[in-house]
Amino acid sequence: RKYxxxxxxxxxxxxxxxxxxxxxxxxxxxxxxxxxxIRSRSFTSSTIPENETIEGVWAFHxxxxxxxxxxxxxxxxxxxxxxxxxxxxxxLDRSYYHALSDIYHTSIHKSNNNGKFLDxxxxxxxYGFLTWKGMDQMYHTGKRIAQRYNCNGNDFLNEWxxxxxxxxxxxxxxxxxxxxxxxxxPTSSSTTTSEGEDRHSYEHLSIEEFKSLRAPLLNNNRTxxxxxxxxxxxLNAFDKKPEYMKKLVGEVVTKKHFIEKDAKAGCLAARLxxxxxxxxxxxxxxxxxxxxxxxxxDHFVCRKSHDIPFSKFSHCEHDEEAEEILAAMSYGVVxxxxxxxxxxxxxxxxxxxxxxxxxxxxEKQIRDRAETSSVNGDESHxxxxxxxxxxxxxxxxxxxxLLYGVGADxxxxxxxxxxxxxxxxxxxxxxxxxxxxxxLVFELVRKDDPSSDSSASTSQFVRILLNGKxxxxxxxxxxxxxxxxxxxxxALVAELNSKNGDENGVEMDxxxxxxxxxxx
Numbered sequence: 162r163k164y165x166x167x168x169x170x171x172x173x174x175x176x177x178x179x180x181x182x183x184x185x186x187x188x189x190x191x192x193x194x195x196x197x198x199i200r201s202r203s204f205t206s207s208t209i210p211e212n213e214t215i216e217g218v219w220a221f222h223x224x225x226x227x228x229x230x231x232x233x234x235x236x237x238x239x240x241x242x243x244x245x246x247x248x249x250x251x252x253l254d255r256s257y258y259h260a261l262s263d264i265y266h267t268s269i270h271k272s273n274n275n276g277k278f279l280d281x282x283x284x285x286x287x288y289g290f291l292t293w294k295g296m297d298q299m300y301h302t303g304k305r306i307a308q309r310y311n312c313n314g315n316d317f318l319n320e321w322x323x324x325x326x327x328x329x330x331x332x333x334x335x336x337x338x339x340x341x342x343x344x345x346x347p348t349s350s351s352t353t354t355s356e357g358e359d360r361h362s363y364e365h366l367s368i369e370e371f372k373s374l375r376a377p378l379l380n381n382n383r384t385x386x387x388x389x390x391x392x393x394x395x396l397n398a399f400d401k402k403p404e405y406m407k408k409l410v411g412e413v414v415t416k417k418h419f420i421e422k423d424a425k426a427g428c429l430a431a432r433l434x435x436x437x438x439x440x441x442x443x444x445x446x447x448x449x450x451x452x453x454x455x456x457x458x459d460h461f462v463c464r465k466s467h468d469i470p471f472s473k474f475s476h477c478e479h480d481e482e483a484e485e486i487l488a489a490m491s492y493g494v495v496x497x498x499x500x501x502x503x504x505x506x507x508x509x510x511x512x513x514x515x516x517x518x519x520x521x522x523x524e525k526q527i528r529d530r531a532e533t534s535s536v537n538g539d540e541s542h543x544x545x546x547x548x549x550x551x552x553x554x555x556x557x558x559x560x561x562x563l564l565y566g567v568g569a570d571x572x573x574x575x576x577x578x579x580x581x582x583x584x585x586x587x588x589x590x591x592x593x594x595x596x597x598x599x600x601l602v603f604e605l606v607r608k609d610d611p612s613s614d615s616s617a618s619t620s621q622f623v624r625i626l627l628n629g630k631x632x633x634x635x636x637x638x639x640x641x642x643x644x645x646x647x648x649x650x651x652a653l654v655a656e657l658n659s660k661n662g663d664e665n666g667v668e669m670d671x672x673x674x675x676x677x678x679x680x681x
Contacts, residue, residue: 209309210608216621217530217549217605218310218321219523222302223557224336225295226597228287229463233439233456234474242474246287249467251296251335251363253286258331260368261338264378265325269388273329279400281331291332293364294466298598299336300361303343305629306600310550317345318383321550325386328397328555336598337386337554339363345378386554395518396555402514409511409662414448419504423448426497433457433490436475436483447501454498461491466597499592502558503572506565509660516566517658519553524654526551527605531621531647534607560595566657567625568635581638602626605647623650 209215228246232239251257269276280289311317325341327333348359363371378384388394391401399406413419430452434440437460440452447453464471470484471491477483506512530549564572570583572593578585604624622644625632636653637645645653 212609214607214609215310215548215604216534216607217527219526219549219551219553219603220306220600221519221553221555221560221563221602222299222336222340222600223560223595223597224291224330224333224554225298225339226292226466227295227332227463228290228292229459230289231285231439231456231459232288233437233460235438235476238474238476243287245469245474246290249292249294250287250290251293255281255331256368257296257363257371258335258338260371261335261342263372264375264381265338265341265384265386266382267327267334267338267386267388269329270390272391273388273394278331278334279329289330289332291335292467293362295332295597296335296339296363297361299339300343300363301359302598302600303340303345304348304359305343306340306602307344309629318381318547320547322547323383323550323552325384325552325554326394326396327386327388327553328394328400328559329388333554333556334386334388337552340552340554341384341386342375345384346375395522396553396559398515398518406511406514409508409514410447410505413505413508413511420449422500423450423497426450426493429490429493429497430457433494436472436477436487450497454494454501458495458498461487461494465491495594496592499594502561503565506562510662512562512565513657513659513661515559516562517654517661519559519563520566520654521658523551523603524651527603527623527647528651530605534605534621557595557599560599560601561593563601564595564627564632567632567653569625569627570633570635570638573635577635581635583638600626600628620644620646622646 228250232242234242247253269278273279274282307317310321317323323341323344325337327337343361348361366374372379394401414423427450430440430450434452437457440457461471464473470478471487472478472480472484475483506515526549534548570578575585602625604626606622606624608620608622610619623646625634625645634645634653636656637649640649642649
């Protein structure tokens with residue numbers, strides 16, 4: 162083994178003491194130390210005040226639960242692991258994807274890998290595929306979103322102008338398809354419990370049953386999903402300009418403070434590679450610790466999600482002591498991954514390059530909608546009949562970058578929080594990581610003063626919700642404002658983009674565009 166001579170596995174007691182921590186914080190019920198009510202498991206609906214009208218919705222969601230992105234176990238154990246994960250995903254013939262696509266029509270621009278998925282068309286099945294569990298997560302997230310925005314029982318598509326965009330991965334496309342399915346499909350009495358809970362499950366719903374239940378949606382043309390032209394896409398900067406992004410990441414990982422802290426994780430990396438030899442095959446780009454931390458964290462997150470031992474399919478899968486050691490190390494792995502991305506997103510040029518494009522797109526659409534929905538406008542105008550409802554299907558690192566991009570209060574530094582008069586509590590905000598199906602929503606809200614007949618009593622502002630809970634940008638707190646006005650949101654995005662540098666990078670080959678290969 163590559164690292165065996167560097168760091169022999171120590172006694173159980175010593176390694177448990179070194180790496181153990183509150184595992185549930187990162188792999189279980191992930192909550193923010195600053196805002197304990199922010200959970201990344203589900204979107205919760207809440208009552209919209211009577212004097213508020215939602216004029217537009219822009220929702221970014223992480224894909225649902227998936228199989229690990231690649232095998233890290235010994236080569237002779239991979240076949241067993243593959244067979245296990247094949248039982249957790251839809252049929253590899255993509256029959257369920259095609260059934261979903263009959264309703265939620267999907268197009269992939271030819272500039273994106275010649276119209277083929279980056280993950281599923283690369284011969285890596287079942288690795289990286291959306292699971293049955295992930296499909297259900299997205300369906301139920303869509304259901305909860307519908308509860309908030311499908312007002313007065315009206316047909317959703319009559320009230321909202323629905324559109325969807327996705328990165329070029331089968332798991333993200335199927336995630337937004339299932340999201341839309343939950344958003345638009347009436348709850349079936351056959352899947353509803355006596356307590357009113359929807360027990361919908363794709364795994365137990367045959368394709369024939371699925372098509373029968375969705376028959377009313379088959380002939381609509383308002384449920385389109387696009388994987389856009391690579392040059393125009395805003396969701397994956399790593400894919401769009403990988404050489405430029407690699408340069409920006411390189412500027413961070415070569416700094417002294419990054420090298421010093423990442424080097425301290427080398428011991429953990431070496432010990433972990435003894436159990437997961439596939440880590441030794443990863444590129445050591447990204448710091449002296451020498452492993453891909455995205456891949457390492459992936460091992461623990463996927464197994465935790467499916468309640469299987471961390472040592473399953475490894476050479477020590479029946480060793481209880483090894484299982485305890487891996488469980489202890491899992492906290493350190495995900496913590497170090499969180500720290501790495503927090504450090505990257507504290508680099509203004511890197512953060513601007515990642516979160517600037519999607520935030521700029523949303524900001525412009527919000528301004529356009531705010532102008533057309535002004536109280537003095539013509540209510541009968543055709544473009545105002547249906548309000549924009551835009552869904553973006555992306556990844557954990559995208560959601561995280563957007564939160565840092567808007568300056569979410571619960572991710573702000575201790576020093577910045579003290580400056581605005583907030584008690585920062587403990588200093589572990591950097592441990593936050595978006596879980597599967599996490600949803601970040603931007604709402605354009607029109608608020609009317611019911612006590613006044615004057616048009617001046619109407620205001621518009623932007624509300625940001627993470628899994629149904631409102632978050633506050635630090636700039637809003639600094640300016641001592643209770644809401645984020647449309648003009649303030651514009652200024653926030655402009656300030657972010659002002660930090661962007663020269664983007665005249667040269668694109669790399671298609672097989673080098675998976676950011677997890679070199680940013681982990």
